[in-house]
Amino acid sequence: MLEKEKQFKEELFNLRFQLATGQLENTARLKEVRKTIARIKTALRQQELNK
Structure with a gap:
């Protein structure tokens, strides 16, 4: 999932x-990519809190 976040951040930069x-x-x-990054970050944070 971190790799996906990195790809979307790169796309957002471009x-x-x-x-x-x-x-x-x-x-x-632009809006789609920003929201996708937010969704990925939310999922990562939820996984972190569930540990």
């Missing part, structure tokens, strides 16, 4: 870069 340079067409993807 999307922000595209947004800043005016190349981003699908701005909704």
Whole structure:
């Protein structure tokens, strides 16, 4: 799961870069990626608390 989080953070970085340079067409993807990262972090935290 940590690997997925890393991949999504990388994608978010690239999307922000595209947004800043005016190349981003699908701005909704930013929101999707942010929410996905939050879901992953939530799941990781729940696992941590259940131990």
